[in-house]
Amino acid sequence: MDRRVWGDEDEIVAAALDYARRRITQAPDPVTGARPAADLALAAGTAITPWGIGGAAALKLFDRVLAPATRAQNGSMNLAYIPAAPTRAALAFDAVTSAANIFAGTWESGAGAIHAENEALAWLTQLLGWPGTAAGCFVSGGTMGNLSALITARAAAAASRTRPTDGWKIVCADSAHSSIRSAAQAMDIEVVTAPVDQRGHLTGAAVNAVLDSTTGVFAVVATAGTTNAGLIDDLDDIADACERHNVWLHVDGAYGGAGLAAPSVRHLYSGIERADSFIVDPHKWLFAPYDCCALLYRDPAAARAAHSQSAHYLDAIDRDVHNPSDLALHLSRRARGLPLWFSLAVHGTERYSNAVEQTLTTSRLVADAIRASDHLRLTIDPKLSVVLFERPGWGPQDYASWSARAAETGAMLCVPTQWNGATVLRMAFVNPDTCAGDIIDTLR
Numbered sequence: 001m002d003r004r005v006w007g008d009e010d011e012i013v014a015a016a017l018d019y020a021r022r023r024i025t026q027a028p029d030p031v032t033g034a035r036p037a038a039d040l041a042l043a044a045g046t047a048i049t050p051w052g053i054g055g056a057a058a059l060k061l062f063d064r065v066l067a068p069a070t071r072a073q074n075g076s077m078n079l080a081y082i083p084a085a086p087t088r089a090a091l092a093f094d095a096v097t098s099a100a101n102i103f104a105g106t107w108e109s110g111a112g113a114i115h116a117e118n119e120a121l122a123w124l125t126q127l128l129g130w131p132g133t134a135a136g137c138f139v140s141g142g143t144m145g146n147l148s149a150l151i152t153a154r155a156a157a158a159a160s161r162t163r164p165t166d167g168w169k170i171v172c173a174d175s176a177h178s179s180i181r182s183a184a185q186a187m188d189i190e191v192v193t194a195p196v197d198q199r200g201h202l203t204g205a206a207v208n209a210v211l212d213s214t215t216g217v218f219a220v221v222a223t224a225g226t227t228n229a230g231l232i233d234d235l236d237d238i239a240d241a242c243e244r245h246n247v248w249l250h251v252d253g254a255y256g257g258a259g260l261a262a263p264s265v266r267h268l269y270s271g272i273e274r275a276d277s278f279i280v281d282p283h284k285w286l287f288a289p290y291d292c293c294a295l296l297y298r299d300p301a302a303a304r305a306a307h308s309q310s311a312h313y314l315d316a317i318d319r320d321v322h323n324p325s326d327l328a329l330h331l332s333r334r335a336r337g338l339p340l341w342f343s344l345a346v347h348g349t350e351r352y353s354n355a356v357e358q359t360l361t362t363s364r365l366v367a368d369a370i371r372a373s374d375h376l377r378l379t380i381d382p383k384l385s386v387v388l389f390e391r392p393g394w395g396p397q398d399y400a401s402w403s404a405r406a407a408e409t410g411a412m413l414c415v416p417t418q419w420n421g422a423t424v425l426r427m428a429f430v431n432p433d434t435c436a437g438d439i440i441d442t443l444r
């Protein structure tokens, strides 16, 4: 570092790392959260000035004003949307990853880090029951993973078929994540919706019917753990339909893919070993910090053909090695799989299985308590760790105000959703430290 330009930064480095250590080891404060923008601007004042405000002042501003205006995603009573529960080892190693500033796009510049990321991906490959030749990379999130997988699928189709006169299409259920529609929009392709059955699953029969009557479909997207209800589509039957019609099967396991590590629910994923591509967000239910999505392809050559960027200034890159940049829609990338790798290496895969099982047990205990309660009703039987429930007689306004009050007091973060057109409450359990008894007491 050229100290003539930046001056001595040693003191601020020490202060920032000390702060990081405190944040990693401390329990998060559940009452922190967003403030109105004008209010926050007033409290924060101006930090970026021609000569700077200095390290101590900037760090203090972050600690006292900015950080408290963010929600504690890691809290054990945060059950809203999909919260997060990174291990402390993973959080610490995220700081290490940043410190090393590795360019992990190409093997040439990031080999050691990429080797470790690949070891974490190999664990997932094994859980999927895929061949060892499968490969992939880590991208920022499920949205990027889904988009990159669908780009690969279309490129594979386009290599062997002419473009359909009415354009390329994908098939998915309404319960598929919103990012699938976003990807389709970005790719300028059509989404054909197949209906779910009364259990809320996309079935092989429904996919077959759509594929029989629709031309130009290059991929089917099935969900292994819907975000809203934690349901897993009928993967094996859908794989049959895809095989019969020679269509790519992408499985979106952004949230639910973690359940592959849990023996008690592994059978629900049967058929996933036949998918062509798969994603899971370790920042959701695999105890890694933001942002981290594992993207895997059964045949990485198809991804390389779709995603390798070429330019004269990239001519020097060796393409016969594993370059993560060649496998998704990105070029520069941090080694964001390293915190997961480190935490897996520290704790072992058995502890990961136990941690996922622990959250499933918590979900089942809470669901049982709701079943047994006389003022609440379980909306559907939970398959994974999402629990939907309702209070008979309540309308959308009642749910909204109960949810807001519980958030304000820090008792619990639990927000409403919709199920079959009605407002219900939703809890997503990804934190093994969440205690079923605390949740049950709060619901009472």
Ligand SMILES: *Cc1c(COP(=O)(O)O)cnc(C)c1O
Residues within 6 Å of the ligand: 082, 140, 141, 142, 143, 144, 146, 177, 179, 223, 225, 226, 227, 252, 253, 254, 255, 256, 281, 293
């Ligand atoms: C969360 C989620 C996504 C999107 O992932 P991001 O990391 O938020 O981009 C995609 N699919 C499913 C099923 C999800 O739950």
